[in-house]
Amino acid sequence: MSFWVYENRVVNKTRVHTASCPYCQEGRGLHGGGDRTTGSWTGPLASLEEANRVAAQFARSDNRCCLHCIPIAARSPVHLLSHARVAESDFSAINPRPVASEEHTCLVSLRWEIAGHLSLEPGEKIQFPTVTEKPGLYSIRISLPNDNELRYIGETDNLKRRFKNYRNPGPTQTTSIRINESITHHLKFGATALVAIATDFWLGHEAAVLDVDLREKSVRRLFENLTISLDASRGIRTLNL
Ligand SMILES: [Zn+2]
Incomplete structure (x- = not known):
């Protein structure tokens, strides 16, 4: 199993996914992957530990594992803590400040x-x-x-x-x-x-x-x-x- 890190520059956070996660799709994501102004994928990475290390290097305010593809038991206590802290603010990401000609899926x-x-x-x-x-x-x-x-x-x-x-x-x-x-x-x-x-x-x-x-x-x-x-x-x- 390999891992990918998505750095989301719009909402200042990273997410670690397994390569097979539907939101990751081997780094293609929902938008076809690549380095975009809104964010970028880094991977494949050999272990969850390595992926967490890479995620931390982006120095974003919120680094977590994907809730969909990485079981709670596999996440570090640090992730669980930060997860609880940002759970509320996260919801605003669905409807970020409108940006001209930007599309949200x-x-x-x-x-x-x-x-x-x-x-x-x-x-x-x-x-x-x-x-x-x-x-x-x-x-x-x-x-x-x-x-x-x-x-x-x-x-x-x-x-x-x-x-x-x-x-x-x-x-x-x-x-x-x-x-x-x-x-x-x-x-x-x-x-x-x-x-x-x-x-x-x-x-x-x-x-x-x-x-x-x-x-x-x-x-x-x-x-x-x-x-x-x-x-x-x-x-x-x-x-x-
Ligand atoms: Zn995922």
Whole structure:
């Protein structure tokens, strides 16, 4: 395995990647590599230690390993510390001060995990799969007996609590009541419903992976809206209003 260092001159930082990382691609990055005014790739380097040394030589204010390709266990404590310190300011890199005729490409990525099927208990209570209390996105895919498919995408700061609300919606929770009634109706008439959740998200920019804070509703909405738009473009019917 070899490593590359990306020096980002726009936001004053370096990122160490493995050569095979999609953001690195053997030093070609997202923009075809080479030495550009915005930054440059150095590599291949034989070890992570060497890559970290090279990164430090650029004397940028923020030197870290890529969150996407280098496991946390492999990063040095120094990296973890600096990582925690800059996590907040990093987000500004997505939308830097506009520069005339400069183009910004952003790579958005999330991973869905199947949580399980929904079923109706006696008394028509919906049984949800057990999920984490983490913030994230969820997708409920309802397959109708006529082979049509409906999908509902949502975001929440607590997945477990959200499913509890869908199971037992309060009298003022109009969305939860609507989703509860829709799922109950379809399950009663022979549909199956599969739940997937996503708690891992990445934003890639200028060949670096930005840490995203899912505790922020605006961040969750970004990924939610993107997923809904993708479904719409594929012709999947949605329960999102
Ligand atoms: Zn990487």
